Amino acid sequence: MKTTVIGAYPKIGDGPEAQELRRALHRHDRGEISDPELGKVFDDVTRTAIGEIEAAGVDVTNDGQIRWDDLLSPFARAWSGVEPGPLERFYDNNTYFRQPVIDGRIVTDGRSLVRDYTFAAGVAKTTLKAAIPGPLTFATLAARDEQYGSLEERVLAIADATAREIAGLKAAGATMIDIEDPAVAAWPKYIELAREAYRRLADPDLALTLVTYFFPADSVLESLASFPVAAVAIDVRSRETTAFDRLDAFRTQLVLLGVVDARNTRLESADEVARYAERALKLVPQERLVLATTTSLEYLPRDVARAKLTALVEGARLVTGEKVPA
Amino acid sequence: MTDNLLLTTTVGSFGKPDYLTKARGQAARGKLSTAELEELERKATAEWIRRQEDIGLDVLVDGEMYRGDMVAYFAERLEGFKIGGLVRSYGNRYYHKPVIAGKVSRPKPMTVSWFEYAQSLTSKPVKGMLTGPYTLLDWSYNEAYPTRRDAVLALAEIVRDEARDLERAGAKYIQIDEPAIHARPEEIEIAIEAMGIVTAGLSAKTISHICYGDFAAIYPQVLDLPVDQLDLAMANYGYRWLDLFDRNPFTKELAIGIVDVHAHTTETVDEAAEGIRKGLRYVPAAKLWPHPDCGLKTRTVEESVEKCVAVIEATKVVRKELAKVPA
Numbered sequence: 001m002k003t004t005v006i007g008a009y010p011k012i013g014d015g016p017e018a019q020e021l022r023r024a025l026h027r028h029d030r031g032e033i034s035d036p037e038l039g040k041v042f043d044d045v046t047r048t049a050i051g052e053i054e055a056a057g058v059d060v061t062n063d064g065q066i067r068w069d070d071l072l073s074p075f076a077r078a079w080s081g082v083e084p085g086p087l088e089r090f091y092d093n094n095t096y097f098r099q100p101v102i103d104g105r106i107v108t109d110g111r112s113l114v115r116d117y118t119f120a121a122g123v124a125k126t127t128l129k130a131a132i133p134g135p136l137t138f139a140t141l142a143a144r145d146e147q148y149g150s151l152e153e154r155v156l157a158i159a160d161a162t163a164r165e166i167a168g169l170k171a172a173g174a175t176m177i178d179i180e181d182p183a184v185a186a187w188p189k190y191i192e193l194a195r196e197a198y199r200r201l202a203d204p205d206l207a208l209t210l211v212t213y214f215f216p217a218d219s220v221l222e223s224l225a226s227f228p229v230a231a232v233a234i235d236v237r238s239r240e241t242t243a244f245d246r247l248d249a250f251r252t253q254l255v256l257l258g259v260v261d262a263r264n265t266r267l268e269s270a271d272e273v274a275r276y277a278e279r280a281l282k283l284v285p286q287e288r289l290v291l292a293t294t295t296s297l298e299y300l301p302r303d304v305a306r307a308k309l310t311a312l313v314e315g316a317r318l319v320t321g322e323k324v325p326a
Numbered sequence: 327m328t329d330n331l332l333l334t335t336t337v338g339s340f341g342k343p344d345y346l347t348k349a350r351g352q353a354a355r356g357k358l359s360t361a362e363l364e365e366l367e368r369k370a371t372a373e374w375i376r377r378q379e380d381i382g383l384d385v386l387v388d389g390e391m392y393r394g395d396m397v398a399y400f401a402e403r404l405e406g407f408k409i410g411g412l413v414r415s416y417g418n419r420y421y422h423k424p425v426i427a428g429k430v431s432r433p434k435p436m437t438v439s440w441f442e443y444a445q446s447l448t449s450k451p452v453k454g455m456l457t458g459p460y461t462l463l464d465w466s467y468n469e470a471y472p473t474r475r476d477a478v479l480a481l482a483e484i485v486r487d488e489a490r491d492l493e494r495a496g497a498k499y500i501q502i503d504e505p506a507i508h509a510r511p512e513e514i515e516i517a518i519e520a521m522g523i524v525t526a527g528l529s530a531k532t533i534s535h536i537c538y539g540d541f542a543a544i545y546p547q548v549l550d551l552p553v554d555q556l557d558l559a560m561a562n563y564g565y566r567w568l569d570l571f572d573r574n575p576f577t578k579e580l581a582i583g584i585v586d587v588h589a590h591t592t593e594t595v596d597e598a599a600e601g602i603r604k605g606l607r608y609v610p611a612a613k614l615w616p617h618p619d620c621g622l623k624t625r626t627v628e629e630s631v632e633k634c635v636a637v638i639e640a641t642k643v644v645r646k647e648l649a650k651v652p653a
Contacts, residue, residue: 012420014411025418069417086562087416087588089538092509094423094465096416096538265410265425265467301411301423 001277001286001316002059004256006211006233007071007131007180007296009049009064010305018302021045021066042067043119050123052302056309057317060127060176063120065296070097071133071180072141078112079161081105085143091182091214093263093299099143106147106157110164114172121173130174132166134181134210135159135197136190141183152193159197166201166208176207178233182295184224185215185235191223202228209233209256213295216241225249235294236276237261247283255284258294260312265304273315281319291316331611331648332602332641335385335581336378337535337557338455338501339621341630342391346370350394367392368443375447377631382638385499385615386452388444390623395421396457396503397465399436404484406430410467424466426477432484435491442495453499454492458534459485459524460517464506475516482520493530501533502553505620508539514547522552533557533581537620541567546574557581559619561601562588571608580609583619584640585633590625592632598640603647611648616641 012019024041027033049064068074076084076098085101117130135158139151148154162179169177179201184194201208209231210224217224217234218241224232231254234243238261247255259276260268273291280289291312297305342350349366352358374389393399401407401424408427412420437455445452459481463474471477489500502524507517525532534551537559541548545567548556560567560583584601585593593601598616605614616637622630 011414012412022418022420029418087538089509092464094415094506095413264469266469298414301413303411 001320002290003057003312003316004060004129004290004292005053005058005062005297005309006178006213006256006258006262006293007062007065008068008298009053009066009296010298010300010302011045011064011066013302046116046120047123050120052306053309054124054126056306057313058126058309060129060290061124062129062131062178063116063124065131065298067116070095072100072138073098075108075112075133075138075161075165076100078108080107081147088141088143091186093214095299097141099141100138101143102145102147102154104147106161108161108164110166110168112165112168114168117169117172117174127176128174129176129178129209130169131178131180131211132162132169134179134184134194135162135201136187136194137181137183138162139183140187140190151190155190155193155197156200159200162197163200166203166206170203170206174206176209178209178211179229180211180213182212182214184210185212185217185220188219191220195223195227198227198229207231209254211256213258214238216243218242218246221246222249225251225253230254231256231290233292234258237294238263244279245283247280250284250288254288254290255280256290256292258292259315260291260293260308262293262295262297262305262308263299265300267304267307268311268315270311270314270318273311274318277315277319286320331614332645333384333615334637334641335383335453335615335617336387336634336637337537337581337583337617337619337621338387338453338503339390339393339396339623340374340387341622341625341627343370343373343627346391364392371440371444372447375444375452378634379448379450381631381634383634384450386444386448386450387455388440388452390455390621392440396621397462398422398424400457400462401466403434403436404430404432406470407466426463426466426468426470428470430470430477430480430484432487436488438488438491438495441492441497445496451498453501453533454489454495454497454530456485456488456492456500456502458502458504458507458517459520460513461504461506464509474513478516478520479523482523486524486526489524489528489530493528497530499533500528500530501535501557503535504551505535505537505539507534507536507548507551508541508544511540511543514544518547518550518552525552531555535581535620537583538562542570545570549574549577553578555579555581555615557583557615557617559583560605561593561598562586562619565601565604568604568608576608579613579615580605581615581617582609584616585618585636587618587620587622587625587633590629592629592636595636595639595643598636599643602640602644606644
């Protein structure tokens with residue numbers, strides 16, 4: 001039973017020794033350290049994040065998105081035609097993001113993530129995956145769009161830019177990429193538009209995962225099963241959901257089941273994680289089921305995030321009868 | 327006479343003076359006693375009461391010099407809560423997100439002495455300032471209650487007791503902030519039920535501040551929130567929520583945000599006045615309260631003052647216009 005993480009990892013911990021990035025950003029703001037000095041701290045913290053995820057025994061890691069202020073801003077900054085705009089709450093979290101403002105044709109060289117991916121690949125000892133925001137999420141969270149005449153045009157333009165980033169990641173050696181797209185579950189009425197966007201992202205050589213979270217995917221579950229992606233991630237903890245009883249909709253894709261709640265400190269036991277897995281195994285074979293966190297662990301303090309990863313891995317090992325380390 | 331039209335106020339928090347920010351840091355590291363910190367908090371509160379009077383605001387606030395954030399302050403004083411680890415809200419800003427670890431209860435009043443102190447410094451009314459039960463739950467981790475509704479209703483009883491104590495202490499205005507109310511629009515009924523518990527039997531004017539989120543998703547249902555006045559961020563949204571009032575008329579008093587609190591630069595008086603004029607298309611001047619979009623705690627003292635001055639100057643402009651219109 002494989003395990004993985006989703007999204008961002010906590011950038012700092014509670015002890016002073018784990019707050020190097022917070023201090024470095026303050027010093028950078030005051031002009032006391034240079035961009036390269038700040039960059040080194042970002043790299044150090046990325047190394048720590050990957051190290052902690054791997055130490056918990058998670059099979060597939062990411063780079064923890066340590067340089068990302070939020071899911072969209074790295075791209076709103078890197079892409080021509082978009083700027084990071086006003087602050088807004090990110091869905092139902094007391095966490096903010098900058099809403100993209102689109103003021104021109106969106107253009108990217110597709111290399112926005114290459115440097116970070118290459119660095120993380122040099123650090124990770126286990127399988128590494130990349131991540132990028134989904135087109136429907138990016139488009140529906142935009143504050144303003146002075147370029148594209150309709151949501152459809154905007155989504156497809158963002159999909160084209162996303163496809164270029166995916167190609168850039170592929171050239172850098174990535175084989176697995178999460179496309180974080182909670183809007184696909186939040187806005188069921190746009191499911192066919194999302195499908196059209198994902199057609200533009202598909203690449204037979206890449207394992208793309210359409211990652212939903214926060215919202216139940218109930219009303220789009222069967223549709224997602226026919227999206228051109230290798231895997232679909234579903235959050236079964238944030239709200240009531242019928243997904244457990246309908247996972248047989250996925251006949252070929254991997255199912256990344258978000259069983260460890262990354263938005264509440266209440267710690268799942270390994271038994272509880274195993275019970276979720278066993279429910280899913282009634283409808284999905286083990287080789288196509290991956291246990292995951294529901295979303296970014298950055299919604300939790302770092303020590304709780306670590307404990308959650310341990311519960312995730314121990315739960316997965318219980319299911320397969322592997323010995324849980326003392 | 328237009329003095330009682332377009333009464334001005336603020337949402338609650340102001341920028342803390344440097345000496346207080348420094349003192350809070352020292353206190354957190356155990357290098358300053360609670361009594362010494364409180365002395366400075368009282369000094370800063372008095373300074374803000376004086377500034378608000380000088381600026382010419384009509385209904386004042388204590389400025390929340392003694393609070394770090396609007397949920398943790400209460401969580402630290404309630405039984406059943408523990409203070410969790412650091413989580414990021416945005417950029418390089420972090421906060422200790424509270425954890426509801428057991429049944430919640432209120433050992434003693436939490437805000438009354440600050441209200442009494444602030445009110446003693448001025449003859450103008452000072453608002454009692456509380457965080458609403460839905461927001462207290464939504465911005466905490468819930469490890470104790472089986473459902474979110476169970477937790478919200480338990481918290482509502484606590485906020486009700488605090489509101490009653492504020493009223494007994496003389497508060498004529500009690501603000502119960504619910505900035506998280508649109509976090510899950512499908513739960514608006516829970517927030518309304520909880521606010522009903524809080525405001526039942528109060529004779530003070532009740533206000534609820536709502537900001538940063540999809541207000542359209544809870545409108546017009548939010549008109550059932552049992553408070554007299556809704557206090558909304560508008561400038562940051564280009565006043566687009568006003569369009570909702572075309573289809574479903576706004577039925578409460580409206581405190582309208584006319585300056586964006588997340589920008590370092592302040593709107594011109596003309597821009598802010600135009601915000602008031604937009605509000606007047608939907609709400610009469612006797613029920614329209616100009617103010618900044620949100621609390622000003624992320625701004626410096628100087629920026630906070632500048633934003634409040636813009637509100638006052640814009641209000642004067644529009645009051646003059648109203649005076650010219652024959653009744």
